[in-house]
Each structure stands twice: as structure tokens, then as C-alpha cells.
Amino acid sequence: MARASPAFGPPVADFEVRGEAGPISWRLERCMRGLAGKRILVAGSATGIGAATARRLGQEGAHVFLGDFRIDAAELVAKDIQAAGGTAAAGFFDLHDEKTIETLVASAVGAYGGLDGLVNVAYEGRAEYHGRDVEILSMDPKVWEIVLHGNVIGTALMIKYALPHLVETGGGSIVNITSPGASAGESVRVVYGASKGALNSITRHVANTYGVRGVRCNCVSPGAILTEAGQAAFSQEMRKKMIASMPIKRLGQPEDPAATIAYLLSDDAEWITGQIWGVNGGIAFRE
Numbered sequence: 001m002a003r004a005s006p007a008f009g010p011p012v013a014d015f016e017v018r019g020e021a022g023p024i025s026w027r028l029e030r031c032m033r034g035l036a037g038k039r040i041l042v043a044g045s046a047t048g049i050g051a052a053t054a055r056r057l058g059q060e061g062a063h064v065f066l067g068d069f070r071i072d073a074a075e076l077v078a079k080d081i082q083a084a085g086g087t088a089a090a091g092f093f094d095l096h097d098e099k100t101i102e103t104l105v106a107s108a109v110g111a112y113g114g115l116d117g118l119v120n121v122a123y124e125g126r127a128e129y130h131g132r133d134v135e136i137l138s139m140d141p142k143v144w145e146i147v148l149h150g151n152v153i154g155t156a157l158m159i160k161y162a163l164p165h166l167v168e169t170g171g172g173s174i175v176n177i178t179s180p181g182a183s184a185g186e187s188v189r190v191v192y193g194a195s196k197g198a199l200n201s202i203t204r205h206v207a208n209t210y211g212v213r214g215v216r217c218n219c220v221s222p223g224a225i226l227t228e229a230g231q232a233a234f235s236q237e238m239r240k241k242m243i244a245s246m247p248i249k250r251l252g253q254p255e256d257p258a259a260t261i262a263y264l265l266s267d268d269a270e271w272i273t274g275q276i277w278g279v280n281g282g283i284a285f286r287e
């Protein structure tokens, strides 16, 4: 006899089936501790790591609010989560527009009556700027302003507006998505790396200052992830080179960092704060 597992809800389900050698029973521990029912805003979740994170959180029974400037695509992800039995809604924001950041946080709080977690995934990733983020002698200050404004000020504002709600809830968890580019000293993408270094620094400020109020703040630093953008950006030759230097012989899928993000939002991570978690198949060992 098998007792059906609820699609969402409490973490444990008991199973018993009749195998060839008699009854077999086991317990399925499906969820991370304390994630079910948590109200989590995922900023930048129309595609890639953010969309995978929103889906994973939905599977874990969290109440997910997706934010993105590609609102149609974010709403499709929310509908998918709902169709699978989860709780999700979506709202517009633009990293470059403070008012929309404030409104997004207010909408997430309004939808679920509070906030337990925030994931900052959105970044200034438009190819027109990345392609012009070159070595320092050729730097274009306008490109630097746009990247720093989106990645650093936009993300910091998201934290600024979410923090009081996390404190009001009695604590919560923030996960920022950084990059190995912060410490790699790459020959190009100088301001991208600098912006992610700033994010690491902001993460530790928040961890240090708000830990006493129950708020944890960590970074996840993904290696090469085959998101929609990654599929286009990594040539077969680049993939082979990267895999050759990795102990785990594959590139990442969006679900890899999503699992670590979900863990850091869960109560299983209640003693972890101010850390930068590399999720990269072992391609780099620092942070």
C-alpha cells in the first residue's frame, strides 16, 4: 500500500509498497527544514538561475513572489509553479528605478502578509554593456555607471526596502548572487567583477549588522551555468576547456545554484551568515 505524498506541505511522507520479497516501507524527506510556507521574494526570476530558484522554492512549499522587468516571462514561471500546486505571484521592477523596487517589496509583503526571505538574482546583464566592459585603459565611464547602478545600488535598494519586513517578521534570510569574477582578476568584465565584489561586501555588512535582529545574509557564487544566456555564451570549445579543469566533469545547470539558494533560505542554514558559497563543480576553491 502506498500513501500518496501531498504535492506540497510537511516534509515527510510514509510509504509502504509490496516488493517481490515482501512489504518495503520508507520515509521520504522531501523538503528542507522550515521552507514550507516561507514568503520569499526572488528578484530577477523570469529566466535562468532566478526562475529555477522560484520553481525549487515552489516545490518546497514556499510562497514565492517573482520580480522582474520581463514581467510576462516572470508571470509564465509563476503560472507554472501554480499549475504544479505551488503558491506564486509576480510583479514588475527595474533595478535602475528605486520606486519600482519599493513597490515590488510592498507587493510581495501585501500578497502574503509579510516577508521571510529575499533572493537578489537580477543583474545588469545586457550584452550591449557586457560587451563594452573591457580592460581598464579602454573603460567607458557610462558603462561603469550603468553596471554599478544596477548591480550595486539596485541590489542594495532591494535589501534596504526588504530588511525592515524581515526584521518585523522576527528574522529572515537574504541570498545575493555574486560571481567568481569578483575575485578572479579577469582581463575583461572589470566592472562586472567590481560590482560583484561590492555585493560580497554589502552581504557581510548586512550579516554583521542585522544578525542580532535575526537576519542572515549570504552569497551564492555560481560557476559556469547553462542558463538560456549561458547556452548562447559558452561555445563548445569553451565548455571543453572548462570541463577539463573541473573535478566534477560537467557544467552547471540552473538547478545547481537554486538548490544551494533554497538551502540558505531554509532553517537548516540557521547558523550560516556572511558567507560566499561557491557552486561551481570545483573549478575554483576560493570562497
Ligand SMILES: NC(=O)c1ccc[n+]([C@@H]2O[C@H](COP(=O)([O-])OP(=O)(O)OC[C@H]3O[C@@H](n4cnc5c(N)ncnc54)[C@H](O)[C@@H]3O)[C@@H](O)[C@H]2O)c1
Pocket: 043, 044, 045, 046, 047, 048, 049, 050, 067, 068, 069, 070, 093, 094, 095, 096, 120, 121, 122, 123, 124, 125, 150, 177, 178, 179, 180, 221, 222, 223, 224, 225, 226, 227, 228, 229, 230
Ligand atoms: N549563468 C552563469 O553562468 C553565472 C555565473 C556566475 C554568476 N551568475 C550570476 O547569476 C545571476 C543570474 O544570472 P543568469 O545567468 O541566471 O541570468 P539571466 O539573464 O537568465 O537572469 C537574470 C534575470 O534578471 C532579470 N533582469 C535583468 N536586468 C534587470 C533589471 N534591470 N531589472 C529587473 N530585472 C532584471 C532578467 O530579466 C532575468 O530574469 C546574475 O547575478 C549573474 O551575475 C551567473
